[in-house]
Amino acid sequence: MTTNDAGSPSTRTTCDVAVVGYGPVGMTLAALLAQRGVDVLVIERHAQRWALPRAGHLDGETMRTFQGLGIGDAVELVARPMLEWALTRGDHDVLTTIALGESGSGWKADYLSYQPEFEAIIDARARHLGVRVFQGTTAVTLEQNEHRVLLGVRPTDTPDAGLRTVEASFVVGADGAGSFVADALGVRRHDLGFSARPQLVVDFEHHDPDRDLPALQEVCQVLDIRRPHLAGRWSGGRWSRWEFAALAHESREDLEDEAACWGLLRAWGITPEDGRIVRRTVYEFDSLLADHWRSGRVLLAGDAAHTMPPFLGQGMCSGVRDAVNLTWKLAAVLSGDAGQSLLDTYESERMPHVKAMIEMSMAVGDMVLLTDPEAAARRDELLRTEGGPLPPLFPRLGPGLVRRAEQPAASDVDGRPARQGRVVWQGRLALFDDQFPLSGWRLVSRHRVPLDIFDERQRAALTAVGVEFAHISRAAGDDHFVDLDGDYDLWFRETGRKAFLCRPDNYVFGSAATFGELPALIDELAEVLSRYGWDAPSGESGRRSAAAQVVAKAPGR
Template sequence: MEHDQKTEVLIIGAGPVGLLLANFLGAYGVKTRVLEKNSTYEIEPRAVSIDDESLRSLQLIQLAEPFKQQIVMGYGVQYYDWQNKPLAEIKPNTQDYGYPKRNAFRQPDLVKLLVDNLKNYPCVEVLFQHQLLNIQQNDNQVVCQVQTGEQQTIQIQADWMVGCDGGRSMTRELIKAKLEGHTYPQKWLIVDLAERQCSLRHTQTFCDPVRPAIRLPGPNRTLRYEFMLHASDNDQHVLQESVFRDWIRQRMPADADLPLVRKAVYSFHARTASIWQKNRVLLAGDAAHLTPPFAGQGLNSGIRDVTNLAWKLAAVLKWNLPDSLIKTYETERKPHAAALIKMALQIGTFMQPKSKWSAFWMQNTLRAACLISPVKDYILQLKFKPKPHFPQGWFVAKKHHEQAELIPQPYVQDQTGKVALLDDYLGQNFAVIGWASRNFCHEIKKFIPPNVPVTCIALLNQDEDFIAQDIADHFILLRDCHGVFETIFKQHQAVAMIIRPDRYSYNMLTAQELQASVVDTQHFNTAFA
C-alpha cells in the first residue's frame, strides 16, 4: 500500500501515551501518523494505577465513561508495619476533578480502548514494523528516515514529531537529550496473577525490612504482587514459582496458587530528560521522564504530557497560534513531573526500611503524627500529592492569578434538568465561564484569544433557577450544583475566567477588568513570553 509520506504530526511509539496523543490529535482533525517498531501493540499489563487527572483526560474524547466499566474505582492503600500490624491508610474520598483519585486498571484494556477509538479518526494512521533511524530538521519540518518491515528505508516528513517511544527512546537519543537523575540498584519482582478469590479492593503495602511487598488487586479478579529484592538475591532464583509463591503464601495464603499471568524483575529509575524539545521534535511519557513505581504515577505523568501538548499542536496547526506556544510544553510539564518523581522517592523510602530499627522509628513517627487530625487528613486524602499547577507558561499572570491551575470539575445542571460533569459541555475547546448576565456575554468577547474555538458558559449559582435569564443565544446556561465556582471566583476576586482546552486556567477576570472600556490587547501576546 502506498502511503503519503507527509503528515502534520509524526508520533514515534504506539504505547498508551502515543495512542492517546493520536486520539487527541485525531479529534482535532490533525493529520497524524504513528510509527511502531514492533509488529503489534504492547499487551503486557505494565501500569496498574490511573488517577483522577488521567480519567479527566480520557473524558476529553468521551472515553472516561466506557473505561470506568473496566476499572476498580476509588481504591485505597493500607500500610502494615514491620510486625505486620495495621499502620496507616490512604482512602481519599474527594473528587475535585470529577473522579476518584486512585483507580486500578489493566493497561491492555486501555490500549484496546484507544486503538478501537482511532477508527473514528480517518486522519490518523498507525504503521507497525517501522523503525526510526534518523532525524533531520529545518525551520519548517522534520524529515525522518524510517526502516519498514520489508527492510526498505523511506523518508517521512512532518510539521512536528513527538517521541513517545519509552525509556529506551531512539528519539531522545537522536536529539542528544541526556537522562538526568539516578537508576537505582534496588530491584523488584513483579508477579501478575488471575482468578483472585479475595474481595478486598484496596492495595496492601507491607513495610517489612525483611521483604517489603505490595499486593495490588485489579479489575476482573486480577492481582499483582511486588516484592523488593536484596543484593544477595539472584534473578533466576526469585523467578522460580516455588520461591515467589512461598512469599505470596506468607502474605495471603489464598493467593499462593492462583494462575500465573506474568513475572518480571525490574529496576526503578528517577530520571528526566535534559531537554524535552529540540526545534520541531518533542518527547513525552517515559521518553521524557522515568518515575519510580511507588506512587503509581509513571503512566499518569505521560498522560498529563500529551494532554498538555495535543491542544498546543492543534492550536499551531489549525488555529494559527504561533509556534512559540509549543515551547511552553516543557516549561509547564517538566517541573510537575519532577515533583512527582520526588514524591515517589519519598514514598519508596518509607516502603523500603533498611532495618528493623529504621522501620520502628519511621513507622511509629507516622503513627503518632496520625493522632493529629489535620495530619491524618493530609495523609488520608492524598493531599501530599503535588498540585497540578504551574507558575510559568501560557497564561495571563497577575496578582490575583499568579499561576495556572487545573480547575475543579463540578457537577452542573442544564435547562433540561440534566446533571452532568462540567467538561461534558466544554468539548476540546477553550471555554469562558462567568455569572449569567447580558453584560458578561457581551464583554467577555474582548478577552478571548483570537482564532480559537470557544465554548461559552453562562453560570448560575447553586441558589438560582433558570427563570428569565438574559444571556446571548450562543451561550450555554448551567447551574453550579454545589457552589464550586463561587468558591473559585471569591478566591481570585474574579467574576469570570477563560479556561484552556486542557482545563487549566488561562485568565481570571475581576469585575473591573470585565467592564473596562479599553482592554490591554498585549495580554494575549505576553502569554507567550
C-alpha cells in the same frame, strides 16, 4: 539536523504529526490530535499491542482526559476505584489508612486497571478517529529542516529492507525510556538520584474475582523491613499485583523463578488453585529527566522525556498530561492560529511539574522502602500516632501560557486543573466538559460577566482564542449551567475567586477575585497571545458550542 527532500512518491507518506511509539501516551496523544482534525500517523516497532501490563494506576485527571475522548465510561468499566491506601506492618497490622476518594476532576482520585484492557479502548478510539498506525515498523533515521521532518522507517522484522519515508510537519517521540527519537536528537538525561533495590512485579489473574482476601481490599503498602512490598487489587478483583523489594543476595533469576514467586504469594493466602501468574519480572527504577523536550519540529513525551519511581503511580499519568498539554498547542500551530514559539511553553510548563512529581515519588519511595530497624520504628510510630501523609497537592504548571505566580492578583489555583462537576444545561445533565463538543478556552464564573467591562483590545483577545462564557449557578434556570451537586459553589468559596479563565487542557490560565480584576486578567492573556503570535480565530479555536453561544447572548450580557 537538516535535510534535503528524499525518497519518491511511491515510498513517501505524509502527515501533520508523526508519533513514534504506541503505548498509552502515544495512543492518547494520537487520538487527542485526531479529535482536533490533525492528520496523525503512528510508527510502532512492535507488530502487536503489548499483551502484558506495565502501568496499573489511573488518576482522576487521566480519567478526565479519557472522558474528553469519549471513552471515560468504557475505561471505568475495566477499572477499580482506589478508595484508600493502607500502610501496614509485616504482620498486616494496620498502621494507618489514607482515604482517597474524590479529586475535583469529576472522577475518583485514583483507579487501578489492567493495562491491556484500557489500552485496547484507547487504541480503538484512536483508529475510529482516523489515526493511521504502522505497527511492526521501526524508525531508524530522523532529519528535519525549517519546513518538515523526515523519518526513515522499515519493517521491524526485515532490517535489510529499503527505507520508507514519513514526512511530517512535526514528530513526537513517545517511544519510551529507550527512545530512538531522544537519542536521534542527542538529548541527555539528568539523574535526580533515586536509589533503591530492584523490585519483583507479579501480576496475577484470579479464577474467582469475588473471592475475599481480608488483607487485600484496596492497595496495601507493607512496611516490612525484611522485604518491603506493595499489593493491590485491580479491575473488579479479577487482577492483582504485588511488588516485592529484592533482598541484597537475590539475583534477577532468583526473583523471577516461578516457585519463588508462589512462595511469596502464599504469604497472602494465594495458591495455584486460586489463579495464574500472568507476569513475573524485575524492574529497576530510574529518576531521569531529559534536558530538553523540543528541538525544532521534534518533541518528546512520556517516558522519552522523563522516568520516575512508581510510588505515586504517576509515571503514565504524567505522560498523559504531556499529551494533553501538547495537543492543543500543536493544533493551534498547525491551524495557523499561533506561531511555533507556542511549543516552547510545552517544556517550560511541563518540565517543572514533572520534576516535582519525580521528587515526590522519590520521597514516598524512601519512606516505604526503609529497612533500617531504628528508622523504620520511628516511621511506624509516627504513622500510628499521627496518621499518614495527606494525598499530595500536585504542583502548578511552570511558566508559559499561564498567569505568572508573582502577579499580585495571582492565586494558588492558577496553573492547576479546573474543577469539574455535574451540571444541567437546558434540561441535559452531564459532567461539565461533556456539555461542549470540544474542550476550548472558557471563562467560568459564579455570576454573569458583563461584557462592557472589557475594552476593544480585551475583547479581541477573548475572540482570538474563542473564549466561551460559562455562568454556573445553584439556581434553577435555562440560561445558565445549573450546579447540581454544589461542586462549583464549593470551588468558588474555597478559592475566594469569582471567575476562572480555563485553557483547552482544562488548566486554569488565571482567575479573578472580583469582576473588576477580569480586564487585567484578559490583558495578561492578550500579552501572552501576542508573545506567541496568536492570530484571529480559525478552525477549532474559532468555533463556539451551542451552549456557550446561548450563554453569551443571554439577557444581561
